[in-house]
Structure formats: structure tokens, C-alpha cells
Amino acid sequence: QVQLVESGGGLVQAGGSLRLSCAASGLAVSSHGMGWFRQAPGKQREFVAAITWTGGSTSYADSVKGRFTISRDNAKNTVYLQMNSLKPEDTAVYYCAAVRTGFSITLRDYGYWGQGTQVTVSS
Numbered sequence: 817q818v819q820l821v822e823s824g825g826g827l828v829q830a831g832g833s834l835r836l837s838c839a840a841s842g843l844a845v846s847s848h849g850m851g852w853f854r855q856a857p858g859k860q861r862e863f864v865a866a867i868t869w870t871g872g873s874t875s876y877a878d879s880v881k882g883r884f885t886i887s888r889d890n891a892k893n894t895v896y897l898q899m900n901s902l903k904p905e906d907t908a909v910y911y912c913a914a915v916r917t918g919f920s921i922t923l924r925d926y927g928y929w930g931q932g933t934q935v936t937v938s939s
Contacts (some may be wrong), residue, residue, distance in 0.1 A: 825933030838912030
């Protein structure tokens with residue numbers, strides 16, 4: 817049974833930083849493309865960042881480029897999202913996800929999802 821468990825969310829002031837973690841079980845992150853998505857109240861879930869199974873390539877939404885960094889630690893079977901220079905518009909529930917095969921920035925290609933962690937950025 818695949819489980820993805822996010823942690824590290826919380827309340828932070830604008831300009832601050834948070835690091836989200838996604839611990840996987842039942843699935844080797846070293847064999848899957850991994851991604852982060854977010855969903856703000858009243859909005860659709862949107863792509864934030866993705867990393868290939870090798871870790872050699874990453875992709876970011878334009879809104880977070882230069883501020884967020886996705887990384888992976890295969891030994892810990894964990895994926896991270898370092899978020900710097902946070903803005904109030906980054907407030908959302910952040911979800912970790914694993915692609916069934918390959919690499920993708922498209923939500924529908926992700927077959928495994930965590931339960932989400934809340935990030936709130938105050939102005």
C-alpha cells in the first residue's frame with residue numbers, strides 16, 4: 817500500500833521560509849517522478865514543482881520559480897519542497913504526489929497522493 821505523508825506546513829509571515837517534507841512508503845521515490853501541487857480555497861489544484869526519478873531535472877510553476885526548490889533524498893525515501901520568500905498568495909494546502917510512470921507536470925498523470933499540509937502566509 818502506497819502512502820505519501822506530508823509535513824512541515826504551518827503559519828509564516830510574508831518573506832519567511834518553510835520546508836515541506838513528503839515521506840513515502842510502499843513506493844520508492846527513486847523510481848518515480850515526484851511532484852508538489854497546491855490548492856487554495858475556492859481554486860483548482862495547481863502544479864507547483866516536479867522532479868524526475870533520477871533527480872536530474874526539475875520543473876517549476878512560473879509563480880514559484882526562483883523561490884521554491886524541489887529535491888529528493890532517495891536514502892530517506894523523501895521528497896522536499898524548500899519555500900523561500902513566501903507570499904500571501906502562496907497560502908494553500910500543499911500535496912505531494914507520485915507519477916505512475918515517467919515525469920509530468922500534469923495533475924492527471926499523478927496516481928498517488930498525500931493528504932496535504934496547510935501553508936498559511938500572513939501579510
